[in-house]
Amino acid sequence: MKKLFASHGRDDEFRAVAELIIDEEEKKNNRVLARSLRRTLEAGPARPAKPKALAPLIPFPEAAGDFIELVEPHHDKHDVVLASDNIRVFASLLKEFRRADEIRRRGLPVRSKMLFCGPPGCGKTLTAEVFSAELGLPLYIVKLDRLISSYLGETATNVRKIFEFARKQPSVLFFDEFDALARARDEAGEHNELRRVVNSLLIFIDRIQPKGFLIAATNLDQSLDPAIWRRFDEVIWFDRPEPAMIRKFLRMRFKNVVASFDPTSRASELDGYSYAELERISVQAMKSAVIDNRKEVRENDFRAAIAEERRRRKGNARLMRSN
Ligand SMILES: Nc1ncnc2c1ncn2[C@@H]1O[C@H](COP(=O)(O)OP(=O)(O)OP(=O)(O)O)[C@@H](O)[C@H]1O
Numbered sequence: 001m002k003k004l005f006a007s008h009g010r011d012d013e014f015r016a017v018a019e020l021i022i023d024e025e026e027k028k029n030n031r032v033l034a035r036s037l038r039r040t041l042e043a044g045p046a047r048p049a050k051p052k053a054l055a056p057l058i059p060f061p062e063a064a065g066d067f068i069e070l071v072e073p074h075h076d077k078h079d080v081v082l083a084s085d086n087i088r089v090f091a092s093l094l095k096e097f098r099r100a101d102e103i104r105r106r107g108l109p110v111r112s113k114m115l116f117c118g119p120p121g122c123g124k125t126l127t128a129e130v131f132s133a134e135l136g137l138p139l140y141i142v143k144l145d146r147l148i149s150s151y152l153g154e155t156a157t158n159v160r161k162i163f164e165f166a167r168k169q170p171s172v173l174f175f176d177e178f179d180a181l182a183r184a185r186d187e188a189g190e191h192n193e194l195r196r197v198v199n200s201l202l203i204f205i206d207r208i209q210p211k212g213f214l215i216a217a218t219n220l221d222q223s224l225d226p227a228i229w230r231r232f233d234e235v236i237w238f239d240r241p242e243p244a245m246i247r248k249f250l251r252m253r254f255k256n257v258v259a260s261f262d263p264t265s266r267a268s269e270l271d272g273y274s275y276a277e278l279e280r281i282s283v284q285a286m287k288s289a290v291i292d293n294r295k296e297v298r299e300n301d302f303r304a305a306i307a308e309e310r311r312r313r314k315g316n317a318r319l320m321r322s323n
């Protein structure tokens, strides 16, 4: 209690202490009290999601604009559907981050490097965005393929700049298309400069102790070299949704939409679709209602949107075959 009072005015500290108290009550088997405390805590004033509300950002090194981008969060945790295992991992990472200083003071390591794996459109980028908003940290997306290909001569210097930056600026540094690194490693062969670049990136990832998080994402079109994935503290999988998750997504997506049918009743037709495809189907169905000047989305709109997505998929499959 004393700690709680002492944390007055410091939101992070307050939350961490409040969570400790809740944990203790849970351990003491006071579940009802713990649950009610947690609800009260969660219903409290929203934490500032936008990095703008925090300390001024350190300007990013010059010339980095081509391969790095500051992303403003547009989504929050209510927009993302996650498998329950993943929800647990992220909740525990958040707790750990809020107590990071204390953990480090006791000489213990803090998890800060994550690898996101999974097929396209299943939430890797979205989750990075929502996670940084939850942490209250700015999100920087590093486009690895651009970093590697267009700056070969200067990549090592640029890489150093990025990591210098990550050491100073608490942030989430998101390396998208991380397979580019694995590919470049395979292709390097005798190409000394490329090999040096890839190795320097790997060494930096090894050594960096980011003030926030480093997240790398890959679609894994081929298996990833253990030399790469073992550098991460957590490997998190984002899979295509199973029927229960499809229903969860549809409930979330149609929550504030007037519909004359239950979209979840069509979930069985959507097996195998990614979340991005489900999103497109939902949006397309909603648009049909707007175009027809109707207040409610009808089952027919939804059915037509599924058919449209199927047609699109066939087209994509042809493109993949012709590649
Ligand atoms: N788990 C999810 N919950 C809710 N919506 C999702 C989820 N995953 C994807 N979406 C929807 O699909 C869109 C694209 O997802 P996202 O960019 O996160 O995919 P990704 O896994 O990063 O794919 P890629 O490998 O192509 O980069 C999101 O903006 C969102 O509309």
Ligand SMILES: [Mg+2]
Binding pocket: 124, 125, 126, 176, 217
């Ligand atoms: Mg992505």
